[in-house]
Amino acid sequence: xxxxxxxxxxxxxxxxxxxxxxxxxxxxxxxxxxxxxxxxxxxxxxxxxxxxxxxxxxxxxxxxxxxxxxxxxxxxxxxxxxxxxxxxxxxxxxxxxxxxxxxxxxxxxxxxxxxxxxxxxxxxxxxxxxxxxxxxxxxxxxxxxxxxxxxxxxxxxxxxxxxxxxxxxxxxxxxxxxxxxxxxxxxxxxxxxxxxxxxxxxxxxxxxxxxxxxxxxxxxxxxxxxxxxxxxxxxxxxxxxxxxxxxxxxxxxx
Amino acid sequence: xxxxxxxxxxxxxxxxxxxxxxxxxxxxxxxxxxxxxxxxxxxxxxxxxxxxxxxxxxxxxxxxxxxxxxxxxxxxxxxxxxxxxxxxxxxxxxxxxxxxxxxxxxxxxxxxxxxxxxxxxxxxxxxxxxxxxxxxxxxxxxxxxxxxxxxxxxxxxxxxxxxxxxxxxxxxxxxxxxxxxxxxxxxxxxxxxxxxxxxxxxxxxxxxxxxxxxxxxxxxxxxxxxxxxxxxxxxxxxxxxxxxxxxxxxxxxxxx
Ligand SMILES: Nc1ncnc2c1ncn2[C@@H]1O[C@H](COP(=O)(O)OP(=O)(O)OP(=O)(O)O)[C@@H](O)[C@H]1O
Ligand SMILES: [Mg+2]
Numbered sequence: 001x002x003x004x005x006x007x008x009x010x011x012x013x014x015x016x017x018x019x020x021x022x023x024x025x026x027x028x029x030x031x032x033x034x035x036x037x038x039x040x041x042x043x044x045x046x047x048x049x050x051x052x053x054x055x056x057x058x059x060x061x062x063x064x065x066x067x068x069x070x071x072x073x074x075x076x077x078x079x080x081x082x083x084x085x086x087x088x089x090x091x092x093x094x095x096x097x098x099x100x101x102x103x104x105x106x107x108x109x110x111x112x113x114x115x116x117x118x119x120x121x122x123x124x125x126x127x128x129x130x131x132x133x134x135x136x137x138x139x140x141x142x143x144x145x146x147x148x149x150x151x152x153x154x155x156x157x158x159x160x161x162x163x164x165x166x167x168x169x170x171x172x173x174x175x176x177x178x179x180x181x182x183x184x185x186x187x188x189x190x191x192x193x194x195x196x197x198x199x200x201x202x203x204x205x206x207x208x209x210x211x212x213x214x215x216x217x218x219x220x221x222x223x224x225x226x227x228x229x230x231x232x233x234x235x236x237x238x239x240x241x242x243x244x245x246x247x248x249x250x251x252x253x254x
Numbered sequence: 255x256x257x258x259x260x261x262x263x264x265x266x267x268x269x270x271x272x273x274x275x276x277x278x279x280x281x282x283x284x285x286x287x288x289x290x291x292x293x294x295x296x297x298x299x300x301x302x303x304x305x306x307x308x309x310x311x312x313x314x315x316x317x318x319x320x321x322x323x324x325x326x327x328x329x330x331x332x333x334x335x336x337x338x339x340x341x342x343x344x345x346x347x348x349x350x351x352x353x354x355x356x357x358x359x360x361x362x363x364x365x366x367x368x369x370x371x372x373x374x375x376x377x378x379x380x381x382x383x384x385x386x387x388x389x390x391x392x393x394x395x396x397x398x399x400x401x402x403x404x405x406x407x408x409x410x411x412x413x414x415x416x417x418x419x420x421x422x423x424x425x426x427x428x429x430x431x432x433x434x435x436x437x438x439x440x441x442x443x444x445x446x447x448x449x450x451x452x453x454x455x456x457x458x459x460x461x462x463x464x465x466x467x468x469x470x471x472x473x474x475x476x477x478x479x480x481x482x483x484x485x486x487x488x489x490x491x492x493x494x495x496x497x498x499x500x501x502x503x504x505x506x507x508x509x510x
Contacts, residue, residue: 112345116345117338121344123327123331124334126331130324
């Protein structure tokens with residue numbers, strides 16, 4: 001019985017994920033809803049992304065500096081910070097921040113709408129709730145998470161620069177030139193594909209859990225928790241899988 | 255024509271409707287009566303395809319809607335307009351935007367036209383002063399009336415579904431709502447109204463359906479309802495028509 005329910009939930013989830021994405025190219029389009037979501041997800045998350053990524057960049061640079069100075073290899077800080085931020089930390093950290101702020105918001109908003117019969121009202125008005133509610137959120141995550149990731153990576157590198165120059169007393173010019181050296185097509189691609197995948201995962205997971213909310217305030221708590229937990233786990237797992245695949249495809253040897 | 259053909263429905267193990275068959279024309283003025291939890295709301299939700307029956311079929315103008323998805327049901331749903339029991343206003347939009355919701359999507363009216371139309375509808379249910387309030391700032395009765403206004407905004411539906419539109423309203427407003435419902439049904443648009451209040455029901459409808467234990471206990475005119483000697487129904491009717499010789503004639507006579 002439990003397994004049967006799990007399977008049918010999974011089936012619903014896949015259907016929703018697919019229809020939420022397909023809604024981007026199928027009429028009718030709800031531009032305004034997408035714009036509102038983009039404003040909330042993008043502009044609204046900018047500050048927290050900047051703060052978090054800045055400190056991650058600084059901490060990373062500091063740790064590396066402490067370790068590498070023992071080995072007399074502090075000049076490699078720029079390169080290592082660059083690679084880890086561009087390929088790994090920037091996309092993952094930004095996605096986690098996005099989950100906490102935007103994903104949790106999506107799940108609780110949709111959950112409240114379900115409980116208040118607002119989703120039913122939308123259906124009765126002749127709207128397809130997937131198009132009206134899910135697709136705008138998928139679109140906004142697909143656009144905004146990559147944009148935030150770019151900003152986050154830049155800020156992380158700045159944080160690294162600050163520590164590198166003012167705390168570890170290394171040359172700033174050398175830092176930026178090593179960053180420029182690692183910004184090869186392969187490295188950038190290895191990082192740039194990720195936020196699209198993460199954004200899509202966050203949007204569909206959080207919309208699905210939000211829309212399947214049942215059972216009042218406790219149900220809402222469960223679905224919001226579920227949305228965040230599932231998103232985080234899926235981000236981390238898919239990050240590993242993506243890294244594995246991308247490194248292979250882009251021809252890195254491991 | 256709305257046809258329920260031997261429809262059964264249960265929530266998990268709880269059986270709500272058993273083999274219900276009924277057909278209702280789009281121009282008819284129908285009231286569904288019944289005790290709390292007898293499945294009145296469930297019938298409305300089944301008609302709109304928000305729930306799917308366990309057995310049996312539901313036909314709307316000949317189209318079988320059982321088990322269809324939201325996309326396919328769009329045209330069917332556009333024939334109806336519903337006022338939910340809970341009101342179900344969009345709580346992130348103010349009253350004006352709630353009422354204007356469908357106007358913005360389905361008409362090409364300008365902002366001024368929409369505002370004028372919204373004011374007009376809100377005035378007809380007596381809450382025009384609330385136009386800029388948020389749903390959480392409304393009283394229960396105002397909430398109910400705004401959601402009625404929202405359901406009336408588009409003039410395209412062929413049939414209105416009201417789930418307890420007068421419950422929780424003071425007598426004056428309840429009376430206004432009844433009059434509004436009666437007015438709206440003048441140009442051949444029918445409605446299905448769910449209520450416990452026989453007194454309100456008698457003001458507006460021609461046909462009465464009584465639900466009990468998941469089945470139709472009664473289906474007939476107001477006069478028949480008042481004359482009915484089915485015990486379950488007598489209790490409901492006693493409110494407007496205490497046992498006695500003349501009352502039924504007087505009450506039922508107004509409408510039959
Ligand atoms: N979401 C649900 N999950 C489980 N059971 C439900 C659900 N909604 C309603 N029920 C049950 O189904 C039965 C019929 O509910 P319904 O809402 O149709 O009653 P109703 O006739 O509209 O009652 P009322 O006059 O109180 O509004 C009730 O006994 C209720 O307990
Ligand atoms: Mg009800």
